Amino acid sequence: MPFKVLIVDDEPDLEVLIRQRFRKKIKDGEFEFSFARNGQEALNIVEEDPTLDVVMSDINMPVMDGLTLLSRLADVDRILKTVIVSAYGDMENIRAAMNRGAYDFLVKPIDFQDLEVTLNRTIQELQTIKKGLRAREELAAIQHELGVAARIQQSMLPSQFPAFPERTEFEIYAQMVRAKEVGGDFYDFFLIGEDLLGFAIGDVAGKGVLASISMAVCRTLLKATAMQGILPGECLKYVNDVLTRQGDSPLFVMMFYGILHTNTGELEYCIAGHTRPYILSNAGFLTTLDEPAGMMAGAFEHATFETGRTILNKNDSIFLFTDGITEAVDTMGNCFSKQRLCGLLEHCAGNPVEEIVGNVMSEVKTFSGNAPQLDDFTAMALKYVGTRAD
Known part of the structure; x- marks a missing residue:
């Protein structure tokens, strides 16, 4: 049986090029290609042909764009892998x-x-998944096993607060709510010597068990590298280089890693494709920590990651979150949005970090109600209280 691939692109020349490039594999029965000019045509083909294996789609198309197509394909009850095509560096759409x-x-x-x-x-991954699904059907205790996996995953994340009761220079608090039993979000924080606090938040691409395994790999790799005390940019470059060498299955992760100098308030950080955190001053001013920002880790071999620097003044806080918070939907399909989050944070100036995170998570849960969510909610707040001398 040939592997069936649907190409979705409004460029008519692409069909000719693909048929020419894969002519031998098509002749030998290894591949069978079909083509659509927009997302709606593609959706019709997918519904009519239950044997399709892979959909490769452009993002910008008439009638129905690639992102909308991806959302619609999520409702298709079968094993189908999608590959998207985007302009280089278009991190928002990717x-x-x-x-x-x-x-x-x-x-x-x-x-x-x-x-x-x-x-x-992608086809190799499909074959692996199909084998896994056939095996899973034989396991009557799958829900129990998922429950065990969720408890194991939760146990890997810091959950004891206050995390460092003997340290008065800072406060830190984090919370995560999963969209499914197990997911791909993570957070972590740890002391590096006496005067450095490392902290990180991340979101592994994908969902479910595979994402949870990938999360554990990324968190462990990041912490082991960070404990060497190297700059955040160098740390994430090493993580990226390791992930891109895992050629059997791609592993992409959007993350932020920062180091707070607890004796000065200096903050060194690196943003790898992750949502930008907010700095909340004690006076109530909210600013975005924008630059420098780079690609997500695991995407491109030999990618570079810059270290940014800023200063947290006394009682300033940094709020980090995964995009599951701003993209949480209510029963009408409306997103929680960055605007709503900013408005909420502006009223949290000077609050303890546990209250900041707790208020945000509570508002997101109230907003989303009983609507099913596609992504985890994760938030972290770190306040620089000042040096011990202060």
Whole structure:
């Protein structure tokens, strides 16, 4: 049986190029391609052909764009892998696509050798998943096992607060609510020597058990590297280099890693494709920690990651969150949004970190009600109280 691939792109020349590039594999019965010019055409083909294995879609198309198509494909009750095509560096759309369930991505202009490697890797992943699903059907105790996995995953994250009761220079608090039994969000914090506090938040692309395993790998790798005391940019570069060498299955993670100098308030940080955190001053001013920002880890081999620097003044706080918070939906499909989050944070100036995080999580839960969520909610707040001398 050939592997069936649907190409969704409004460029008519792409069909000719793909048929030419894969002519031998098509002739040998290894691949079978079909083509659609927009997301609606693709959705119709998917509904009519239950044997399709892979959908490769452009993002910008008429009638129905690629991101909308991904959201609609999430409702299809079968095993189907999607690969999206985007402009190089278009992190916003790439991240949105990954959150909607895309397995991998390609950048324009398309390198056909890279396309072939990506298709082969995606198909291998499909075969693995199908084997896993067949095995899972034989396990009557799957729900129990997921419950055990959730408890194990939760036990890996810091949960004792106050985390460092003997330290008066800072306060830190974090909370995570999963969309499913297990998920891909994580957070962590740890002392590096006497005067450095490392802290991180991340979101592994994907959902479910695979994402939870990937989360454990990323968190462990990040902490082991960070404990060497190197700059955040160097730390995330090493994490990226390790992840990109795992060629059997791509592992993408959006994360923020920072180091607070507890004796000065200096903050060193690196943003790898993650949502930008907010700095909340004691006076109530809210600013975004924008630059420098880089690609998510695991996407490109030899990518560079810059270290940014800023100062937290006495009683300033930094609020970090995964995009599951701003993208949480209510029963009408409306998003919680960054605007609503900012308005909430502006009223939290000077509050203890546990109250800041607790208020945000409470508001998100109230907003979303009983609506099913696609992503985890994770938030962390760190306040610089001042030096011990203060």
